[in-house]
Amino acid sequence: MQYQVSPISTQDCDSVDLETVILETDDIAAAKECAEHASFPFGAGILDRQSGLLDVGFGFGVPCPFVGD
Numbered sequence: 001m002q003y004q005v006s007p008i009s010t011q012d013c014d015s016v017d018l019e020t021v022i023l024e025t026d027d028i029a030a031a032k033e034c035a036e037h038a039s040f041p042f043g044a045g046i047l048d049r050q051s052g053l054l055d056v057g058f059g060f061g062v063p064c065p066f067v068g069d
Contacts, residue, residue: 002050003031008042013056013064016045 001024006016022044023034031046035057038044045056053060 002026002048003028004047004049005031005034005038005044006047007038007040008045008056011042013042016047016054
């Protein structure tokens with residue numbers, strides 16, 4: 001599966017808990033839907049296993065703009 005949805009690990013939104021898998025899929029739309037509705041303290045992110053990039057709600061590889069505010 002290309003996409004793994006997991007809880008965001010920290011308030012900096014720079015990593016996900018890879019040990020906790022909410023969903024594994026090849027369907028990006030399903031991954032986005034799942035991440036949007038996941039109920040975790042910092043939300044959920046999507047790891048693209050092919051590229052290694054993480055999407056925490058702002059696009060793959062785009063850091064959370066609220067970090068450090």
